[in-house]
Amino acid sequence: MPPIKVMIVDDSAVVRQVLSATLGEDHAIEIIGTAVDPVFALERMKTCWPDVIVLDVEMPRMDGITFLRKIMAERPTPVVICSTLTEKGSETALQALSAGAVCVVTKPRMGLKQFLMDSSDDLVSAVKVAARANVRRLLAASQAAPMPPAPKLSADAILPPGTAMAQTTETVVAIGTSTGGTQALEAVLRALPRVCPGIVVVQHMPEKFTGAFAQRLDTLCEVEVREARHGDRVVPGRVLIAPGGRHMLLKRSGAQYVVDVVDGPPVSRHRPSVDVLFRSVARFAGRNAVGIIMTGMGDDGARGLKEMHDAGAWTVAQDEASCVVYGMPKEAVKLGAVDRILPLRDIPSAILGRISRKG
Known part of the structure; x- marks a missing residue:
């Protein structure tokens, strides 16, 4: 070569x-x-x-x-x-x-x-x-055509406090991605309506980048997008992006899902690590989760997605044709961690379709 x-x-x-x-x-x-x-x-x-x-x-x-x-x-x-x-x-x-x-x-x-x-x-x-x-x-x-920002509503405005759904997130969507993921995440999140399941994301990015990235997505999407803080709740209509340089884990607090943002060594050579997030989702959400692995180099997230799959979660990998780098999804497929392989454009509708079937 x-x-x-x-x-x-x-x-x-x-x-x-x-x-x-x-x-x-x-x-x-x-x-x-x-x-x-x-x-x-x-x-x-x-x-x-x-x-x-x-x-x-x-x-x-x-x-x-x-x-x-x-x-x-x-x-x-x-x-x-x-x-x-x-x-x-x-x-x-x-x-x-x-x-x-x-x-x-x-x-x-x-x-x-x-x-x-x-x-x-x-x-x-x-x-x-x-x-x-x-x-x-x-x-x-x-170069996708820009979409005008939609009027913003908080999660409480969508689901008023005191209702059962505001207290319990039925399903959590966990997304992991790396190289090419900034564009892929934008494509997925911009296609989702305000009323959608709570989403937790690990995008491999350096420290200080993720805050600005989340702010930019928040202006483009109907959903609320923000950099995760320790103890943030995972609620419908909210997307939490792991901060660069720290791991993010999903935890259960009574009937609520929350995230822990913690220090620690790199896992699969990354911090934040997709494997760390996916493993915590497998443990605390199990079959009440959807796992999605998208474009990226290496194998971070493949083992964690397999744990989610084995715990009963529904799992998706982005297909090779729509990936910038077909590394992480390829490794997950090789491990038998994936229920569906989909092009990027079909992932948002697959999320919504899966949730509606569960409902």
Whole structure:
């Protein structure tokens, strides 16, 4: 198999040097060039087009987001954003993911060279994931026609306090996803009505990104979407997204479902981990749950989904054709953890159909 051709675009000479050295040490990667800004990069890429672009955001002459959109419009190519975005707030990173970037690696302002050297394995992994990503699928999801935000109602407004349904969530939907998941989650959640089961989500994202991601989804969806806080209730019409850097578990408190947000070591190399969430859902919700595993690299969530399946939950995997990376769903299917394999567009109606049959 030929090596993955990589172009590095960053105005920092240190970043270009260290990234070239660390990525180039892997025999599966070939650095075909570096550029101080996107204008130089476009000239270099005319003679040899890369398989993956590693891209900064703040650069002279053309910023990285503008360059990303230009590339995706003219010749879609996997892009890994490598920037200091988290320190400035993650809205720009969300713009990059919405524009078609496969993933974002956050670099610090201080100790940059050491960080890049220490994170070489993660950077190599990000490039390899990007090389296998279905970028056209990412782009199609990011360019979906916008839907005007619906008037917002709280869960209590939908289900007044004191009624039986407000006190007990009959069904919990647990969703796990990773690479390509920001677009996939948006597609699923925007298709759901206000009155739908409570949903708990693990999307592999760095710390500080998930809050802005949840806020953005909340403006686009009829359901309430927010970053989970310790002790939050899972109620109809609410989506709780696990905060980056912490695990989220489902617990039962009398007749109510709540989430615990806890520290702990990475599980399946991730924190938050889909396996952690799914295992807790299997234990505390059992057959009163729906488990959904979507696009993502690796196998996080596959074992947890099998535990949900064995506990009587109804389980779904996104199909290969609609995945950006068919890793996590593939591993779940291999384990026999999946009741249905569905394209992304059919997952919202499947959730609602399953709930109506239970009712």
